Amino acid sequence: MAYVKAAEREGQIVTAAIRVLSRIGVPGTTLRLVAAEAGISLGTLHYVFPSKDQLLRAVIGTVVDDISDALRSGLDPDRGFEHALRTGITTFWDKLVEGDVGLQIMQYELSNYSLRSDTPDLARSQYDAYISLVTRLCEQAAIAAGERCAVGFDTLGRLALASVDGLILQYVANPDPVRAHGDLERALDMIVLLADPQPVAARTRDPR
Numbered sequence: 001m002a003y004v005k006a007a008e009r010e011g012q013i014v015t016a017a018i019r020v021l022s023r024i025g026v027p028g029t030t031l032r033l034v035a036a037e038a039g040i041s042l043g044t045l046h047y048v049f050p051s052k053d054q055l056l057r058a059v060i061g062t063v064v065d066d067i068s069d070a071l072r073s074g075l076d077p078d079r080g081f082e083h084a085l086r087t088g089i090t091t092f093w094d095k096l097v098e099g100d101v102g103l104q105i106m107q108y109e110l111s112n113y114s115l116r117s118d119t120p121d122l123a124r125s126q127y128d129a130y131i132s133l134v135t136r137l138c139e140q141a142a143i144a145a146g147e148r149c150a151v152g153f154d155t156l157g158r159l160a161l162a163s164v165d166g167l168i169l170q171y172v173a174n175p176d177p178v179r180a181h182g183d184l185e186r187a188l189d190m191i192v193l194l195a196d197p198q199p200v201a202a203r204t205r206d207p208r
Contacts, residue, residue, distance in 0.1 A: 010048055013038050014058050022102035026109040053119055064129045070095045071137055077144040081197040084141030086188050093184060097168055098177060104168050131157045150196040163187040
């Protein structure tokens with residue numbers, strides 16, 4: 001059997017876990033099923049991830065990285081807050097919501113699993129990561145374009161996530177791409193209106 005580096009093996013297992021979780025859900029997923037999906041022995045999987053909790057944390061980390069890549073795809077940071085928010089969220093929606101409904105259901109199940117078990121910090125870290133992604137995206141774009149917003153970026157991040165989160169649930173329950181895109185645009189309109197991005201006033205020269 002060819003030697004596989006630890007990082008590659010970990011990635012192989014996490015990818016398999018995401019497929020199984022998206023297909024049959026969190027409650028029905030076992031380490032044995034993930035091992036079979038990855039084409040490795042259960043012992044090898046246990047060596048890399050001794051517990052289901054550790055595997056789920058790695059899954060969340062990978063999903064967060066994928067969301068980050070989708071949010072930043074095609075962005076021109078110098079175009080400011082509104083461009084970053086609209087382009088990032090819309091690209092994320094097209095790639096990871098309409099493009100992978102099972103992935104979205106899996107993420108909600110992970111949150112519920114965490115809150116119903118003895119690992120509530122899993123859900124907390126999951127949402128902290130989502131909020132941080134949107135917050136950094138907006139803040140970095142505003143700074144790059146020389147803008148200030150009327151509301152704190154952390155608040156904007158939480159509100160944007162809450163809006164998108166709710167729309168995803170509605171889409172999962174009743175998939176209607178035309179309606180969903182229209183609602184998403186209106187939700188982003190409200191966030192932009194609240195943020196009210198404006199150019200940062202140039203500092204006046206000290207007459208002294």
